[in-house]
Amino acid sequence: MDINTTEFANLIDEIVEQKVKKIVKQELNSFGNVRGRPATVESVNLDATINVQLPGETVVISNLKNKTGEVLATGSEVYLHSLSGLTNAYVAVKI
Numbered sequence: 001m002d003i004n005t006t007e008f009a010n011l012i013d014e015i016v017e018q019k020v021k022k023i024v025k026q027e028l029n030s031f032g033n034v035r036g037r038p039a040t041v042e043s044v045n046l047d048a049t050i051n052v053q054l055p056g057e058t059v060v061i062s063n064l065k066n067k068t069g070e071v072l073a074t075g076s077e078v079y080l081h082s083l084s085g086l087t088n089a090y091v092a093v094k095i
Contacts, residue, residue, distance in 0.1 A: 065091065
């Protein structure tokens with residue numbers, strides 16, 4: 001298989017980009033930075049916690065605190081914040 005210089009350079013660029021993304025992701029995870037994810041309000045509980053669904057997923061994440069300062073309703077578009085995964089997520093922003 002022959003590969004020309006341009007194809008070889010493009011291949012190297014792709015490999016380097018993938019490696020850099022992996023390293024950056026690992027470093028960000030180690031710092032515990034706040035991460036954000038869009039979601040849609042599935043329902044609002046009697047205790048004012050919120051159940052949401054992430055785009056393209058069927059699982060509902062339940063009992064999240066509403067820290068937006070706004071009244072949310074079923075169908076509201078929101079943004080979740082979390083420090084490490086969704087186990088400590090909360091509703092941060094109403095979009």
